[in-house]
Amino acid sequence: MTSLTDLSKLDDILALDLPAPDAGAIEAARARQNDLTKPPGSLGRLEDLAAFMAGWQGTDRPTIDRAQALVFAGNHGVCAQGVNPFPQAVTALMVANFEAGGAAINQLARTAGADMTVVPLDLDQPTADFTTGPAMTGAECLDAFLKGAQAVDSTANIVILGEMGIGNSTVSAALAHAICGGTAEDWVGRGTGSDEDGRARKADVVARGVEQHGHLSPLEILAALGGREQAAICGAVVAARLARIPVLLDGYICTAAVAPLHGANPAFLDHCLIGHQSAEPGHARLCGAMEKQPILHLGMALGEGTGAALALGVLRGALACHNDMATFAEAGIG
Missing domain, CATH: 1.10.1610.10 (Nicotinate-nucleotide-dimethylbenzimidazole phosphoribosyltransferase (CobT), small domain)
Structure with missing residues (x-):
């Protein structure tokens, strides 16, 4: 096919x-x-x-004549478990900030010479809470996957991927735990500012989600534990591969988003570079599991594609x- x-x-x-x-x-x-x-x-x-x-x-x-930066945004039902210190309304507010050019990724993409687009994915319809059932049906996951694929510009020489979604550090920890093993605590960090009690709550939620869905196949895990932006990132990665376009993934959230692809077949990620090593503690472990060395290590943990945009400057220097x-x-x- x-x-x-x-x-x-x-x-x-x-x-x-x-x-x-x-x-x-x-x-x-x-x-x-x-x-x-x-x-x-x-x-x-x-x-x-x-x-x-x-x-x-x-x-x-x-050469890199055309660089495309894509930021996918989604909301997550698992926020019902109190894993997020900020309300989900922030996701839509940040999308508006991206569209107005006011976010960090806007500045870094412009500096790196990348054309940036934000792709909101049904923000008014969060996925289901994965502690009570699958986050998405297979059809919903495939729909988000195809939206991500359709966003890729086939004329680009490089695609930068980023994300935005309140609660998605919990989703990322669940995906990484389900695909790579270990314990929930191995993969859970502070995200957007959780304290130690919040981190422990996230670890409990991740453990419960993986206990319920971790027996599934990697792509079924993407639907059961992931969000629409994670599925869209996977779609963009696969579309770029079919067009022979290299991909610069951002930090922990982006790397965890494609963990199901790696779990299904590591060759899916042969055209992918990881832009930077996130300060989120699970990211170094995840990069090791994928046998990929991030280009930069700057102590960043913002997301949005910011680390990947900075890495584009290194790639341009190399060429x-x-x-x-x-x-x-x-x-x-x-």
């Missing part, structure tokens, strides 16, 4: 034909790196990032060096 339009149920996602990176382009890019006016390997991970982009663009001289540095022959050295 090669088209998202053919999907009729969540499990159909597993039948999609996933394009692979171009091994020849990666080899050519690494050869160019070794011929640039620097000691081999001296630009460290910048060289790896350039080769990564080369593989997905199918050329030894990859500038890769494409514009002189070779030894061009510089008359050697």
